[in-house]
Amino acid sequence: NAGVMQNPRHLVRRRGQEARLRCSPMKGHSHVYWYRQLPEEGLKFMVYLQKENIIDESGMPKERFSAEFPKEGPSILRIQQVVRGDSAAYFCASSPPNPTYEQYFGPGTRLTVT
Amino acid sequence: GNSVTQMEGPVTLSEEAFLTINCTYTATGYPSLFWYVQYPGEGLQLLLKATKADDKGSNKGFEATYRKETTSFHLEKGSVQVSDSAVYFCALTANAGGTSYGKLTFGQGTILTVHP
Numbered sequence: 001n002a003g004v005m006q007n008p009r010h011l012v013r014r015r016g017q018e019a020r021l022r023c024s025p026m027k028g029h030s031h032v033y034w035y036r037q038l039p040e041e042g043l044k045f046m047v048y049l050q051k052e053n054i055i056d057e058s059g060m061p062k063e064r065f066s067a068e069f070p071k072e073g074p075s076i077l078r079i080q081q082v083v084r085g086d087s088a089a090y091f092c093a094s095s096p097p098n099p100t101y102e103q104y105f106g107p108g109t110r111l112t113v114t
Numbered sequence: 115g116n117s118v119t120q121m122e123g124p125v126t127l128s129e130e131a132f133l134t135i136n137c138t139y140t141a142t143g144y145p146s147l148f149w150y151v152q153y154p155g156e157g158l159q160l161l162l163k164a165t166k167a168d169d170k171g172s173n174k175g176f177e178a179t180y181r182k183e184t185t186s187f188h189l190e191k192g193s194v195q196v197s198d199s200a201v202y203f204c205a206l207t208a209n210a211g212g213t214s215y216g217k218l219t220f221g222q223g224t225i226l227t228v229h230p
Contacts, residue, residue: 004157006157031216033216033217033218035218035220041222042203042220042221042222042223043158043203043218043220044220045217045218045219048216048217055216056217059217091157091158093158093218095216102148102160102163103160103216103218104160105150105157105158105159106157107156107157108156108157
C-alpha cells in the first residue's frame, strides 16, 4: 500500500508566480490535511478537506491561498502571487474515513521563493 | 484554544543514555495525544499515540503515558541509539463529541542528536 505522495518534492518560484502543490492520499483515505512548516518552527495546520468539501480552513491565509480535493485526482494546494514569506515545507497528511485519529504524512514539498 | 508545549532543545546525548522529552498540553475536552518523528529531509512518521487518560503508547523502545492530572505526555527511551537522531514533535487532536475532528496541533519540536 503506497503511502501519501506529494509532488513536486522541491519547487522554486519567483515572486509573483503561482505555486501548485499536489497530494495523493493513501488508498482508502478520504480525509486530507495540509500543514506548513516554516524554518525553525513546528507544523501549523492550514486546511482539512474531504472529497469535494472543505471542512476547516481556519489556518489558511485569507488571501492568495486555496485548496481543493476533487472527486477524482489529487488534492491541490494553490498559492497565487507567491512572496518570499511563503518559502516553507508544505506537508500533506491523510486519514481513513473512520475516526482512528491517526494521520499519515507525505514527504513534503519544499517551496523556495526567489 | 489548544496548545502544546515541548521542552526546548536541542538535546544532545551519548549512545545508550536515557532520554526524556517533556510535553504538556492545553485542550478542551479529551484530546488524543501523539508523538511524531521527523528524520532529516523526510516527512513526519507517527511514533506512538494514546487516546485516553492513563494509556501508555509505546513503539521502538519509546514510551509515553497520557497523564490527565498533569496534562502531560512525556516521551522516554531507556537507551538511545545514533539512529534515533531526529526531530520529535508532540501533538494533539481534540475530539469533540466523539468524532475525529482531525486537526493536529503541534509543539515546536525538539531536535535530538545522539553521539556514538
